Amino acid sequence: MTRMHYTRDNMAGLLRSHDINPTHQRIEIAHALFSRQEHLSADQVMAIVNTRHSETSKATVYNTLKLFLEKGLVREVIVDPSKVFFDPNTSPHHHLYEVDSGKLSDIDAEHVQISGLPPLPAGMVTEGIDLIIRVRKA
Amino acid sequence: MTRMHYTRDNMAGLLRSHDINPTHQRIEIAHALFSRQEHLSADQVMAIVNTRHSETSKATVYNTLKLFLEKGLVREVIVDPSKVFFDPNTSPHHHLYEVDSGKLSDIDAEHVQISGLPPLPAGMVTEGIDLIIRVRKA
DNA sequence: TCTGGATATTAGACAAAGTCCAGATTGGCG
DNA sequence: CGCCAATCTGGACTTTGTCTAATATCCAGA
Ligand SMILES: [Mn+2]
Ligand SMILES: [Mn+2]
Ligand SMILES: [Zn+2]
Ligand SMILES: [Zn+2]
Secondary structure, three states, X not given: OOOOOOOHHHHHHHHHHOOOOOOHHHHHHHHHHHHHOOOEEXXXXXXXXXXXXXXXXXXXXXXXXXXXXXXXXXXXXXXXXXXXXXXXXXXXXXEEEEOOOOEEEEEEOOOOEEEOOOOOOOOEEEEEEEEEEEEEEO | OOOOOOOHHHHHHHHHXXXXXXXXXXXXXXXXXXXXXXXXXXXXXHHHHOOOOOOOOHHHHHHHHHHHHHOOOOEEEEEEOXXXXXXXXOOOEEEEXXXXXXXXXXXXXXXXXXXXXXXOOOOEEEEEEEEEEEEEEO
16 A cells, blocks of 8 residues: 555645546645545534634535545545544445544454345345444443 | 333333333333334434323433433444434344435344454453444445 | 636525423322 | 422523525636
8 A cells, every 4th residue: 555645736636536626625625634544524624624714614614525425535434423424545444433532443444354244135235334343441 | 032022011120120210201212112123213212202192301302212321221323424223122233224215224143243353452342343234225 | 808607615594413401290208 | 298309391502414595716718
């Protein structure tokens, strides 16, 4: 896996490669996610993007994250009943969730194997398999 | 597994066995969940319990579901970012979620095996493993 | 360079899920 | 009956997310 450095300049190409018109706001939001490689909520993205001076509205943050999702640029992680996390890592992987702190980290899917699942209902296709390990301090 | 019939009368004993003082409202809420053996949101519980005549407040529904959760009488299922489902089935099992319809069903854990998980971070203990298969119409 | 239309952004109203609190009800017990 | 603790309640409040109508930006063609 190449460890690349995500600059704002890189973001335009990344967005274009996902069929997304790179605007200033979209570049900032992508940069927030990809430069950190962390799971962020919409609120966190909003805060990061507007650190220096307010420049992106709430509506745009939500619109943009939804667009990224549709275009497959990011993935949604549903572990906390109160907010959705957006994940710049779209390769198949699982999650470890520390319920006390709210910390969410990746588990590489490569060595994890899930077997014995029953056949899917007829006419259904898998959209994704979410495996979440919920942990807390012993 | 004994297939038992969950009557309102049974509920009092079930609640007591989980160290919950059986009040009228608690019995109604438990009955809603256990007689159906379905995954219900707080809103759905509220609607069911208040079908005949309004008798249980929103605050009590939420308080009671949280109490049931703490006492291990029900389990929480987080699959839909907009609402939590409460699950009267506390035996280890997984879930199949139909994203279009919102239908949520159980997958018996007995034959499912998950292997190759990395060791937990030091000082952490597993609180639960959630496996969710998200499916949609082909 | 100017102009029109498509695309994108915005403020702020709105909705839904869930929390919180202070006051009322209940129910068991002396 | 009257007391006390536990429980329940309406309704205000918070948070996350959606929607809309108005504005801003971008760019292709004249
Ligand atoms: Mn900027
Ligand atoms: Mn009743
Ligand atoms: Zn992840
Ligand atoms: Zn279940």
